[in-house]
Amino acid sequence: MLGLIGFGLSPNFYVILASVFFIGLGSAVFHPEGSRVSYMAAGTRRGLAQSIYQVGGNFGQSLAPIFTAFIFVRLGQKGALGFTLVALMGILLLLYVSKWYKSQLEVEAFKPIKREKGTNGTPIHPKIKAAIALLVFLVIARSWYSxxxxxxxxxxxxxxxxxxxEQAQLYVFIFMFAGVLGTFLGGPLADRFGMRNIIFLSMAGAAPLTLILPYVSLGWVIPLFFLIGFIITSSFSVTVVYAQELVPQKIGMVSGLIVGFAFGMGAVGAVFFGTLADIFSIKFIMIICSFLPIIGVLTWLLPSDKKVREYNS
Known part of the structure; x- marks a missing residue:
């Protein structure tokens, strides 16, 4: 909320940077713990729970082009001040959630201590470490495309x-809104068909469509955009749950690693692409991006859901 206020009133570029820093800091603190709360509340439907949790953020992001077209283009940066009310509502809701979270932590504290792999000096299985590294790489590739x-x-x-x-923003909205639907349905599909399978299909399945996107006529952009957005984000929540299953004794750490570090690397990708756009062209960037989902074929190097359970048994 402080970042939004600063952004709306920023007199220069450096104050904007400081404001964005506060917004990013708040997001960084919130998301790993939010994933942990979701995990604790999920029961046996962890894919569904994580999807419900992350679909809120994706839906908010999908509205960004609409806000740009109809609020910021017309009102300028001061239009951001209206969103401080949304942030205030979030604070009030999180006060309620935090009380439940605290009570759950107190319950956990009184449970018998169970020694698990990866705690008290017991090494984590080397294949799990390799799987986490590969999963982070896959999420970075997907984040760079997005x-x-x-x-x-x-x-x-x-x-x-x-x-x-205004017209261009509506096209981007379609891509992001399709991602909301993909995020919501990806979790339940993973609960049914397996997490690794959904991660593979979300990237490899989108690859043929992303490869032709830079070359199609305008009439084909919307249907392709919708399909790509839906398919490639169907693993958005699944990758978090898969990481949590890999290292169940470090839920907060792996959630931060996937939601924070790997997703946050998308910002590094944006800077990289912006630099290339200045050197070459925007179309060159679109062509480079179109190849990124092909990296998803490496998903088959990840252990199957059954193997993950065996490693932690």
């Missing part, structure tokens, strides 16, 4: 297709 589309495709639409700012 960053490329979310940050630059609107300029590609404006420059190469001749759309206005």
């Amino acid at each position: 960053a490329g589309i979310g940050n630059f495709y609107q300029f590609y639409l404006i420059k190469d297709y001749g759309l206005s700012i």
Whole structure:
């Protein structure tokens, strides 16, 4: 909320940077613990619970192009001040959630201590470490693709297709809104068909569509955008649950690693793509991005759901 206030009133670029820092800090503190709360509340439906948790954030992000087109284009940066009310509502809701979280931690404290792999000096299985490293790499690749589309495709639409700012933002909204649906359905599908299978299908399944996206006519952009957004984000919550299953005794740490570090690397990708766009062109960036989902074929190097359970038994 402090970051939003600072952003809305920023007189120069450096104050904007400081404001964004506060917003990012709040997000960094919230998401790993939020994933942990979701895990504690999930019971046996961890995929569904994580999907419900993350669909809220994805839905909010999907509205960003709409806000840009109808609020910020017309009101400027001061339009951000209205969203401080949303942040205040979040604070009040989280006070309620935190009370439940505290009570659950107190219950956990009185349970008999169970020694698990990875605690008290017992080493984590080497294959689990390798799987975590590969999972982080896969999430970074997916985050870079989303960053490329979310940050630059609107300029590609404006420059190469001749759309206005408002029209281009609506196209990006379709991509992000499809991602909301994919995020919500991905968890239940993983509960039914397996987490590794959904992670593989979300990236490898989107690859043929992403490869042709830079070359299609405008009429094909919307259906392709919707399908890509839906498919590639169907593993958005699944990767978090898969990491939690890999290291169940370090829920907070792996949640931060996937939700924080790996997803946050998308911002690094945005800077990288922006630099390339200045050197080459926006279309060049779109072509580079189109190849990233192919990396998803490496998912088959991850241990199956059954193997993960065996490693931690």
